[in-house]
Amino acid sequence: MAADPGTERSNEITFTLGPEHGSQSPATAAASRDESPLAGLRVVVADHDIGLRRRTAELLREYGALEVVETDDRERFRTVLRTRPRAESGWHVALWDRELESDPGGLAEFLNACRHEFPGTAFVLTTDEVSTTAAVAALRGRASEIVTRRASGAELAETVLRAFRDRQQDREEVRADRKPFRMLVVGAHPDDAEIGAGGTIHRRVQAGWEVTVLTMSHGAVGGDPDERVAEAHEAVNSLGATLVLEDLPDGGIPDNVETVRRIERVVQRVRPDVVLVHSENDTHQDHRAVYRATVSAARGVERFACYQSPSATVDFAPNRFAGLRETDLEAKLTSIHTHGSQAKTRAYLRDDLLRATARYWSRFTREYYAEPLELLRVSGLVWQENSDE
Ligand SMILES: [Zn+2]
Structure with missing residues (x-):
């Protein structure tokens, strides 16, 4: 539909509409293929340790991820997330190392800001060990999931997939609320x-x-x-x-x-x-x-x-x-x-x-x-x- 400016007047009959229904993500069908549960997914991995970062990225690829980008920096993390327009459904999942932001308040704030800016992306907090403190940090940052940085490939893939699916379900529920007038x-x-x-x-x-x-x-x-x-x-x-x-x-x-x-x-x-x-x-x-x-x-x-x-x-x-x-x-x-x-x-x-x-x-x-x-x-x-x- 063509842009249609300048119709607002207090005495006109005007309504707002929900946005167009978004494009469906590719990984729904792929998720059922057991041998590569992450097929079609695009994942960003942030970890301060280069060895662990490489390992995680390789495991994700092994489990079928379509595209994996690594970073160890807060700004670069956001820049990467911005590289893919939402029309292409953006990055599906982003893993963030808890060690990259030592201040718990700062961590929650950062994750919340990311979630707000990239509503289509599921955020997973990675941590040395899944403790109560780490779980609280994930909760406060409204991360979808939490996983240890040394998780097995299967466990990692399962967590990433669960985060992705939950996020996708949330999005569909939001969309379902915005039926056309x-x-x-x-x-x-x-x-x-x-x-x-x-x-x-x-x-x-x-x-x-x-x-x-x-x-x-x-x-x-x-x-x-x-x-x-x-x-x-x-x-x-x-x-x-x-x-x-x-x-x-x-x-x-x-x-x-x-x-x-x-x-x-x-x-x-x-x-x-x-x-x-x-x-x-x-x-x-x-x-x-x-x-x-x-x-x-x-x-x-x-x-x-x-x-x-x-x-x-x-x-x-x-x-x-x-x-x-x-x-x-x-x-x-x-x-x-x-x-x-x-x-x-x-x-x-x-x-x-x-x-x-x-x-x-x-x-x-x-x-x-x-x-x-x-x-x-x-x-x-x-x-x-x-x-x-
Ligand atoms: Zn008549």
Whole structure:
């Protein structure tokens, strides 16, 4: 995705996203090969004694390590760790000799600083003997493991592998916590979501969000029903989102518990972080019914906002403005064109009007286009007013 500066404004709808999922380390598969348990691993060995250092490095290579670099110096240790970009998953394990830093406080501080700077690397403290003091030092420095400097090859390999795996598991747990944001956009008829929030859907999908569109009816009577269903899917897919299509009666969407249940089912499945729906300030009875049902069905969702439909009344009072780029607006227009039969006949779906509307709302943002939203509710801590993806 291209860099996208300057969208922060207090009245825009902005969120942060977790980072891209990191590249998987090579050693997971290799770990199961008994003859070379360290296959694929890159290890840094720091030891003040050249003989022991050589021995350790040789043992690591013997057990399959892909790359081993030796050092006996604090600065060089960090320099080596910096040589490999994290994109290549960096150094997997670094062994640090306790003797290299005699002051226990300094040792803990140094190891903590390393851990912070190189979060992908597992640190192992090496020591003459595994005593309580040494164990405490490892603990304070948050080293993954501790091992004697004269350990056998098997013991050394086992320790290094365990440290690597623990670190990798920690990292995966952190990543699992940073799932992409999920947005659910609910509309009464095919094309409602695209008209009200098509640009926002496109932009959020581009930023890595998972977006689901829930359309409550197959749309106006007339035309080939199968063709309309196909168009509905194609239009939503063209924005990068997924369509869930319900079949409540167009023009008579009931304002009752059945409608609530149908939306609830999708909310439970999608578990959205944000829900967008029609505004209550709308002259179309279907839009109001879907708005009301969604308020009930999405009561547990942290962020809830309403988009503008062509049938919105003058009471529609937006307080958030989702900035759009030219590409987002183009994608919106394309998706609306996909509803071929509708777009040709309805004056409110003309490109010039859609473009002018988006252009008008941009006056509340620093972008060229925008879609307006009535933000009804924000709860929880994830909303970030001043940062964009
Ligand atoms: Zn509609």
